[in-house]
Amino acid sequence: MPGNTCVRCGTVMSPHDVVSVASGDGAFRSLCSRCFNTEMAHLAELHAFEHPEFTPVRLADADGVVHEFYFRSLLFGDQLSLEAFELAPGEEDCVGFRFQLLGEPQSDPFELLGNLVQKVKRALTVRHLVEHAGNLEVAGTTVRGRIEWDSGQDSGESGRLPRVVIDGRRVDWTDFGAMLMAFEGWQFRIELVDPSDEA
Ligand SMILES: [Zn+2]
Structure with missing residues (x-):
């Protein structure tokens, strides 16, 4: 180490x-x-x-x-x-x-x-998440963020699922999934962008 x-x-x-x-x-x-x-x-x-x-x-x-x-x-x-x-x-x-x-x-x-x-x-200057009645919601129809290692997952599961950082705050993968349920039936597009590029 x-x-x-x-x-x-x-x-x-x-x-x-x-x-x-x-x-x-x-x-x-x-x-x-x-x-x-x-x-x-x-x-x-x-x-x-x-x-x-x-x-x-x-x-x-x-x-x-x-x-x-x-x-x-x-x-x-x-x-x-x-x-x-x-x-x-x-x-x-x-x-x-x-x-x-x-x-x-x-x-x-x-x-x-x-x-x-x-x-x-x-x-x-851009906000992708808004707080509504104590819950975080997707503000518009675009979300930008960063994929991170999630060390908080149960042992053995660590690293299998990502944690995302949106608007500078950590969001667990399951919480992010719950936010997306506001868009049930919608389509989505995922684009992965190099850290040095503009998302
Ligand atoms: Zn040195």
Whole structure:
């Protein structure tokens, strides 16, 4: 089990900053994102690469609720990935909204950040679920969200069914199914979209 201390620089990392890297012998090493990027830049011979670090940004959604987004940038050889995600206090997992953009390794990280923040803002203006008499309902006829591993399922069943995150909130698969019953007899279309694309 990879630990929370970076094997390269010794930094004790917050869980979302841990990158598990497979070694040749099949073992995993834990690296912080900075050390991961340094190694990747070396391997990809990107000598001018500088690891960008961004402070969290607070953005309000359509209901005026403020969400705090943390950022992580990872260099994947020919692409620079920038992620924005929410963290809940005391939780190891990233919960809530999560967004990703891919850019060229040589691209200006601040330009990438600007584009990602615009993407986050666009997503935050849309509400797909509404609360009605204490129950969540589908607001319109389109639902956008993210498919997640559901560790809350009974042992043995874990991972068999997804949990979805809609409007930044977790919805169990059965609850999502119950919401869809408002549309009994309707047709549906499911389109799966890469995390870095716009849903
Ligand atoms: Zn490190």
